[in-house]
Amino acid sequence: MDALDTKGKEKATDDALFTERLEMLFEQCLGNLRSFADREGRPFEEVRRRMAELHCKFLFGGILSQPSVDDHRERVRSVLEKVSREFESLETLAGVQSFFLVVNPHDSDDQGFLGGTVAGREFWRGHRGCGAPGAEAFKAQCMRITTQRPTAVPVQAILPTVQNTAPRKAPPAREIKNELYAGIRHALRTVSGVRKAEMKWTNHAKLVVYKVRINGWPDNIPVQNPSVLSSTQNKLLLELLREGKLYFSRLEDGSASETNAKDEVSSEREGEDAIFEDWLSEGTEGAGYEAPAPQDDSTRSSPAPSMLHADESQGMSQADNAETISTLKRKRVED
CATH class of the missing domain: 1.10.287 (Helix Hairpins)
Structure with missing residues (x-):
C-alpha cells in the first residue's frame, strides 16, 4: 500500500x-x-x-484537404459505424432498442446504411416494405425533396475562400402599399392623440376633425388612396415618410377658433336673413289683406274707392318694411 x-x-x-x-x-x-x-x-x-x-x-x-470520393465514403461509413456502436452500448447500459437508416441521395451507388441494435436492425429488415426496398424508397423521397429545395453545401465547400452574397430583391408593390398605410395611420394617431383616427386620403382638409394637417405631400402626386396610386408613387411617399419630410402637425388653437367663429357668424347671418324674410311675409299677410276675387271687365275698370284706399295702405306698409330691412342690413354689415 x-x-x-x-x-x-x-x-x-x-x-x-x-x-x-x-x-x-x-x-x-x-x-x-x-x-x-x-x-x-x-x-x-x-x-x-x-x-x-x-x-x-x-x-x-x-x-x-480535399478528399476523394472513396475517402469521403470511408469517412462517412466510419462515423456511422461509430454511432451504431454507441447505440449498442446504450442498449447494454439502459436496455433501450434502436435502429437508424442513412442514405445519400446524391450518390447513385449508395445502398444505404442500417445501424443500431440487433433487434432494431432485424425489425427493419423483416418488416413489410422495409429492408432494401424501403431504403430505395427513402432515397427516392429524399431526391424529390432536394429537387424542391437548394442543394446542401458539400463537404469541400465548408470553408469557402470567397463568400457569395445574392443581391437583395426589391419588396413587392403590395408590401410597399401596406407599409405606407400602416406608417401614415401610426403617424396620424400619434400626432392627433385619437386612437381610432383614419387618414382622409382623397380630402386632406377633412383632417381638421382631428385638429391636424398633413405637410410635405408632393405636388406631382394626386391626393388619392395608395390602392389607386402607382407603386413608384407609393414608394416615394414611403421614403418621404421615413425621412420625416411627410408628416402631420397639430393645428394651432387660434386658427381652429377662427374657423369656428367664421362658421358661427355665417350661421348667424343665415338665421337673420330667415327672420327678415319671415317678417316681410308677416307684414304682407298680417294686415288682413286678401287678394281680390276675380271680376269682370266692367267691375275691373272702375274700382271702388275703399279698394283703392286699401291698396295704397298696403303699398305703403310694404315700402316701409323694405326700407327698414335694408337699413338693418347696412347696419349689420357696418358692425
Whole structure:
C-alpha cells in the first residue's frame, strides 16, 4: 500500500516537472519567434498568428484537404459505424432498442446504411416494405425533396475562400402599399392623440376633425388612396415618410377658433336673413289683406274707392318694411 502511494506521488511529481519543462520550452519558442520577427522586420503578433495557423494546418491538415470520393465514403461509413456502436452500448447500459437508416441521395451507388441494435436492425429488415426496398424508397423521397429545395453545401465547400452574397430583391408593390398605410395611420394617431383616427386620403382638409394637417405631400402626386396610386408613387411617399419630410402637425388653437367663429357668424347671418324674410311675409299677410276675387271687365275698370284706399295702405306698409330691412342690413354689415 505504501509502495502504491509512493509511486503515485512520484508520478504526480513527474507530471508537474514535465508541465514546468513544457512551459519553459514554450517561453523559449516565443523568444525565438520574437527574434525572428525582429530579423524579418514584421510585428510579433503577425508572426505568432502565422505560426499558429501553420500549427493548426499541421494538426487538421487531413480534415481540410480535399478528399476523394472513396475517402469521403470511408469517412462517412466510419462515423456511422461509430454511432451504431454507441447505440449498442446504450442498449447494454439502459436496455433501450434502436435502429437508424442513412442514405445519400446524391450518390447513385449508395445502398444505404442500417445501424443500431440487433433487434432494431432485424425489425427493419423483416418488416413489410422495409429492408432494401424501403431504403430505395427513402432515397427516392429524399431526391424529390432536394429537387424542391437548394442543394446542401458539400463537404469541400465548408470553408469557402470567397463568400457569395445574392443581391437583395426589391419588396413587392403590395408590401410597399401596406407599409405606407400602416406608417401614415401610426403617424396620424400619434400626432392627433385619437386612437381610432383614419387618414382622409382623397380630402386632406377633412383632417381638421382631428385638429391636424398633413405637410410635405408632393405636388406631382394626386391626393388619392395608395390602392389607386402607382407603386413608384407609393414608394416615394414611403421614403418621404421615413425621412420625416411627410408628416402631420397639430393645428394651432387660434386658427381652429377662427374657423369656428367664421362658421358661427355665417350661421348667424343665415338665421337673420330667415327672420327678415319671415317678417316681410308677416307684414304682407298680417294686415288682413286678401287678394281680390276675380271680376269682370266692367267691375275691373272702375274700382271702388275703399279698394283703392286699401291698396295704397298696403303699398305703403310694404315700402316701409323694405326700407327698414335694408337699413338693418347696412347696419349689420357696418358692425
